[in-house]
Structures are given as structure tokens and as C-alpha cells.
Amino acid sequence: PGMSTTGAVPERLPGASPADAPTSATPSSPAAVPWPSTAVGWYAVFVLTMAYVLSFIDRTILSLMVGPIRADLGLSDTQISVLHGFAFAIFYTTLGIPIALLADRLNRRNIISIGVAFWSVATALCGLAKSFWGLFWARVGVGVGEAALSPAAYSMVADLFPPQRLGRALAVYTLGVFAGAGLAYMIGGAVVGSVAHAENVVLPLLGEVRPWQFVFIVV
Numbered sequence: 001p002g003m004s005t006t007g008a009v010p011e012r013l014p015g016a017s018p019a020d021a022p023t024s025a026t027p028s029s030p031a032a033v034p035w036p037s038t039a040v041g042w043y044a045v046f047v048l049t050m051a052y053v054l055s056f057i058d059r060t061i062l063s064l065m066v067g068p069i070r071a072d073l074g075l076s077d078t079q080i081s082v083l084h085g086f087a088f089a090i091f092y093t094t095l096g097i098p099i100a101l102l103a104d105r106l107n108r109r110n111i112i113s114i115g116v117a118f119w120s121v122a123t124a125l126c127g128l129a130k131s132f133w134g135l136f137w138a139r140v141g142v143g144v145g146e147a148a149l150s151p152a153a154y155s156m157v158a159d160l161f162p163p164q165r166l167g168r169a170l171a172v173y174t175l176g177v178f179a180g181a182g183l184a185y186m187i188g189g190a191v192v193g194s195v196a197h198a199e200n201v202v203l204p205l206l207g208e209v210r211p212w213q214f215v216f217i218v219v
Contacts, residue, residue, distance in 0.1 A: 056180025115148025127216030
């Protein structure tokens with residue numbers, strides 16, 4: 001009683017923080033910005049999903065080349081398990097929070113682009129490793145780069161779709177997990193099979209590399 005009921009609280013603008021939303025609608029309040037077109041939203045989801053797929057290929061390709069890596073570098077089963085799990089996860093599981101904070105303040109597209117470039121370079125560096133520690137730090141780099149993708153991607157998708165369509169968009173993005181895992185073994189297996197009995201490869205500037213190293217560089 002005694003409060004005006006003529007105004008309604010406007011919907012928060014896509015990408016704005018709660019503090020940016022006006023507390024009541026007035027004749028001078030700016031009109032709500034419409035959601036981006038459906039085509040724009042799904043294009044972004046497609047690009048982000050492809051990045052997610054590639055991230056899984058990069059992180060799992062190591063498991064297809066355990067034999068030659070162990071033979072060339074003289075690694076134990078324990079060292080292989082550290083490379084496959086701990087080296088990747090040590091920062092991947094912790095950097096998501098600070099990167100999410102950056103995504104709230106900085107350009108999310110740029111954060112994702114930097115992350116993709118970083119993990120791609122780190123994957124190639126796996127192919128240049130000549131020791132356990134060289135491969136270890138390259139795998140750490142893969143985890144650091146991939147930690148940048150999902151925090152910024154979820155935030156970006158949430159600003160591209162209205163609530164009633166957001167679940168569908170996020171479900172498609174999440175498919176990247178399973179598609180990436182499957183393609184890692186399909187594509188990775190084909191690449192590994194094609195070079196399994198190949199001679200060492202000589203690359204410009206990099207010199208001679210073993211077949212398993214060449215696979216990392218190709219991926």
C-alpha cells in the first residue's frame with residue numbers, strides 16, 4: 001500500500017551486471033537492447049563448440065602415443081600417468097576461477113583467442129620435448145590455455161540467448177566434450193597409424209623429429 005504499481009522492472013541488458021540495471025522503469029529509462037539474432041547466437045555457439053572439440057583432441061592425443069614416447073624418452077609408467085593427468089590438471093582445475101573473474105571485466109572473445117593460441121603452441125611444444133620435464137611443462141601449458149575457454153564461453157553464450165533458449169545452446173556447447181573425446185581417438189588414431197612406421201621427419205627450422213613428435217605438431 002502506498003507504493004506505485006504503474007512501473008515494471010525492466011529486464012537486465014545482455015552483458016550488463018546487476019548493478020547496471022535500473023530499479024524501476026521511468027519514461028527516461030533506455031529501451032532494453034534486443035537479444036542478438038538467432039543466426040549470430042548459433043554461429044558463436046558453433047565456433048565455441050569447435051574450440052571445445054579441438055581442446056579435447058589436444059589434451060587426449062598423448063594417450064595414443066604412450067608406447068613410442070615411453071621408449072624414446074625412457075619414461076616409467078608413473079611418469080606417463082603424471083603427464084597424462086597431473087601435469088595437465090594442476091592448473092586447468094584452478095585457473096578457471098581467476099579467468100572467470102577476468103571474463104567479467106575484459107573482452108571474452110580476446111580471452112578465448114589467447115587461450116586457444118596458448119594451448120595450440122603448448123601442444124606443438126610437446127612435439128619438441130626431449131625429456132620428461134620438457135614434456136611435463138608443455139602439458140602444463142596445454143592445461144593453462146584450455147582453462148581460458150569454458151569460463152568465458154559460458155558467459156558469452158548466456159549473453160547471446162534469452163533464458164528460454166539458453167539451455168539448448170549450452171547443451172550444444174557441452175557436446176564438444178564427447179565429440180572431442182571421440183574425434184581425438186578417430187583422428188588421432190588415423191594420424192598415429194599413418195606415421196607409426198614412418199621414418200623421422202625433417203621440418204624447416206625444427207630439424208629432425210620422431211613420428212610421435214610430428215603428431216603433436218600436426219595436431
